[in-house]
Amino acid sequence: MAVDGRVETIGHFSGGSWRDLNGDRDLLVTNPATGAVLARVRLADAVAVDRVVQDAAGAFPAWRRTPPVVRARSLFRLKELLERRADDLARVITREHGKTLDDARGEMRRAIENVETAAGIPTLMMGYGLEDGAGAGIDEELVRQPLGVFAAICPFNFPLMVPFWFWPYAVACGNTYVVKPSEQVPMSIARMADLVHEAGFPPGVFNVVNGDRVASDALIDHPLVRGISFVGSTAVARYIYARGAERGKRVQAQGGAKNAIVVMPDADISRTIENVLGSAFGAAGQRCLANSLLIAVGGVADRLMPPLRDAARAIVVGNGEDAGVGMGPVISPRARDRIVGYIERGEQEGAQLTVDGRDVPAARPGSCFVGPTIFEGVRPEMAIAQDEIFGPVLSVVRVESLAEAIDVIAASPYGNAASIFTESGAAAREFRYRVPTGNVGINIGVAAPMAYFPFSGARASFFGTLHGQGQDAVDFFTEKKVVITRWFGTAEAARHHGF
Numbered sequence: 276m277a278v279d280g281r282v283e284t285i286g287h288f289s290g291g292s293w294r295d296l297n298g299d300r301d302l303l304v305t306n307p308a309t310g311a312v313l314a315r316v317r318l319a320d321a322v323a324v325d326r327v328v329q330d331a332a333g334a335f336p337a338w339r340r341t342p343p344v345v346r347a348r349s350l351f352r353l354k355e356l357l358e359r360r361a362d363d364l365a366r367v368i369t370r371e372h373g374k375t376l377d378d379a380r381g382e383m384r385r386a387i388e389n390v391e392t393a394a395g396i397p398t399l400m401m402g403y404g405l406e407d408g409a410g411a412g413i414d415e416e417l418v419r420q421p422l423g424v425f426a427a428i429c430p431f432n433f434p435l436m437v438p439f440w441f442w443p444y445a446v447a448c449g450n451t452y453v454v455k456p457s458e459q460v461p462m463s464i465a466r467m468a469d470l471v472h473e474a475g476f477p478p479g480v481f482n483v484v485n486g487d488r489v490a491s492d493a494l495i496d497h498p499l500v501r502g503i504s505f506v507g508s509t510a511v512a513r514y515i516y517a518r519g520a521e522r523g524k525r526v527q528a529q530g531g532a533k534n535a536i537v538v539m540p541d542a543d544i545s546r547t548i549e550n551v552l553g554s555a556f557g558a559a560g561q562r563c564l565a566n567s568l569l570i571a572v573g574g575v576a577d578r579l580m581p582p583l584r585d586a587a588r589a590i591v592v593g594n595g596e597d598a599g600v601g602m603g604p605v606i607s608p609r610a611r612d613r614i615v616g617y618i619e620r621g622e623q624e625g626a627q628l629t630v631d632g633r634d635v636p637a638a639r640p641g642s643c644f645v646g647p648t649i650f651e652g653v654r655p656e657m658a659i660a661q662d663e664i665f666g667p668v669l670s671v672v673r674v675e676s677l678a679e680a681i682d683v684i685a686a687s688p689y690g691n692a693a694s695i696f697t698e699s700g701a702a703a704r705e706f707r708y709r710v711p712t713g714n715v716g717i718n719i720g721v722a723a724p725m726a727y728f729p730f731s732g733a734r735a736s737f738f739g740t741l742h743g744q745g746q747d748a749v750d751f752f753t754e755k756k757v758v759i760t761r762w763f764g765t766a767e768a769a770r771h772h773g774f
């Protein structure tokens with residue numbers, strides 16, 4: 276990274292060092308809480324992407340020959356560095372993204388857990404075999420092999436964690452890697468690249484190319500890139516999946532979401548409220564697992580809503596770096612305008628606006644702030660019940676039964692996550708059995724799978740078969756080679772040597 280005046284310029288981390296491969300397009304990165312300019316980021320064109328991919332491809336043969344246990348040691352060293360620098364990195368996340376420091380620390384923890392899990396690669400990557408598997412004296416075995424260069428195209432909402440769903444597993448398996456962060460939040464992954472270098476990964480094993488859709492397309496189209504992991508909105512996920520498949524690539528593409536939280540009449544009200552608040556308004560509603568639709572069953576809304584409204588109004592909105600702040604800004608003034616547009620639309624659709632996020636002191640037009648917002652009397656067909664708003668807007672729908680609640684969820688094209696709050700095992704089991712989402716929470720507000728489970732998702736929230744994290748990631752990043760072996764001399768050798 277170069278520092279120009281007081282604003283640093285972030286180029287591309289390629290072949291073990293920072294390089295300013297092209298300078299014709301760049302973008303200013305700003306702190307959404309203060310509007311301060313934090314950095315200038317270079318936006319790669321296809322030529323710059325090619326240089327980075329070539330560096331990654333050049334590092335592949337030697338890295339592939341490095342034994343898995345030795346590759347794992349680099350991850351152990353990185354884990355130690357990440358632990359030591361976790362707080363500094365969390366501050367960078369908060370500055371470029373806006374989420375509170377506590378939230379950013381949680382994001383760091385999730386990233387580190389993926390390094391810990393991927394460090395088990397000697398076990399995770401094992402194949403299997405069967406003596407006499409293909410007939411008497413003919414053995415059969417399966418080995419997993421890395422494929423070459425993989426790349427991730429990442430969203431803005433988890434600047435550091437999302438790349439960690441993929442890259443530690445990819446390089447642990449012996450591949451080399453290119454991360455393209457969101458052009459809105461390039462800083463935390465840039466700091467992390469320096470730590471990867473410090474941890475002793477050979478140059479070219481881990482690379483970062485900064486850019487926008489031009490860089491995404493160049494990565495997908497590059498003949499040396501064997502597979503793409505994408506996380507972002509559904510429209511782009513669908514496009515990347517199709518474009519990658521057309522070029523014969525492996526693609527896993529995670530898309531957008533509209534997650535629902537079902538509250539049954541027997542739910543523990545105070546714990547439910549705590550979880551609904553965290554889920555709907557944490558990170559200002561900019562989580563792919565945020566529950567932005569509350570489906571209240573039977574009469575539970577009459578007991579749930581008054582304290583929920585009060586608690587939402589009590590959330591302090593401000594700079595995520597300041598103590599006592601419960602919710603930071605959204606990512607940009609443009610995002611705020613989109614969210615405010617949805618608030619206006621909800622009013623026009625006839626929903627009842629019981630908590631108005633435009634009323635909080637920080638929520639001035641032109642800023643990135645909008646406070647917790649609650650709509651009640653929402654009907655499932657309204658846009659505020661159907662669209663991913665990706666902001667702190669909770670829509671409350673009332674239904675009579677669990678079956679009706681599941682029908683509302685099933686009618687959505689998305690399938691990322693759903694939660695139920697209940698004290699009934701039977702209701703919870705029915706929900707788990709029938710709900711068509713990839714991640715399910717039972718008395719859990721944010722059903723985020725741990726690193727050793729796949730980060731699931733279904734329908735319009737996921738395109739592909741193998742997910743990020745854990746064993747799924749190892750399957751995605753390796754080729755399964757099946758070897759059948761027969762030694763013709765076996766019988767004679769046995770007679771000769773007496774075995």
Ligand code: NAD
Binds near residue numbers: 512
């Ligand atoms: P986005 O789709 O706008 O951008 C994601 C990435 O794609 C960025 O790196 C961007 O540069 C690139 N990109 C954007 N438009 C492109 C195009 N037309 N062609 C090629 N590349 C393009 O998403 P975002 O606003 O950064 O992130 C928010 C979205 O991500 C939300 O929809 C959220 O639900 C989703 N998300 C999903 C998950 C999940 O696990 N399913 C996790 C996190 C975020």
